[in-house]
Amino acid sequence: MIVTSAETGSTGSGIAYMSYAVSGATTVAAIDGRALQVQGSNFTRASATSVITGLTPGSNTFTAKYRITGGTGTWRDRDIVVIPLP
8 A cells, every 4th residue: 555645736726646655576657647746836745545556576665756737846855655555
């Protein structure tokens, strides 16, 4: 289970996304469907939780990824937490 969280916002009406990618024994690209999403210029604390199945045993690295649909995005107090499930 992966939890991403941040205080985020953008200039104007753009949408700020924070997702993650997996590299190492498994390769998984960052996608918007797993991202936290905040629209507009008011900074908001948000989080998103997802579960990835089928990871290859071994060393897997989870890396936060960011994108903005318009304007300039800012992400503060960012966290990514990975919790192994039985």
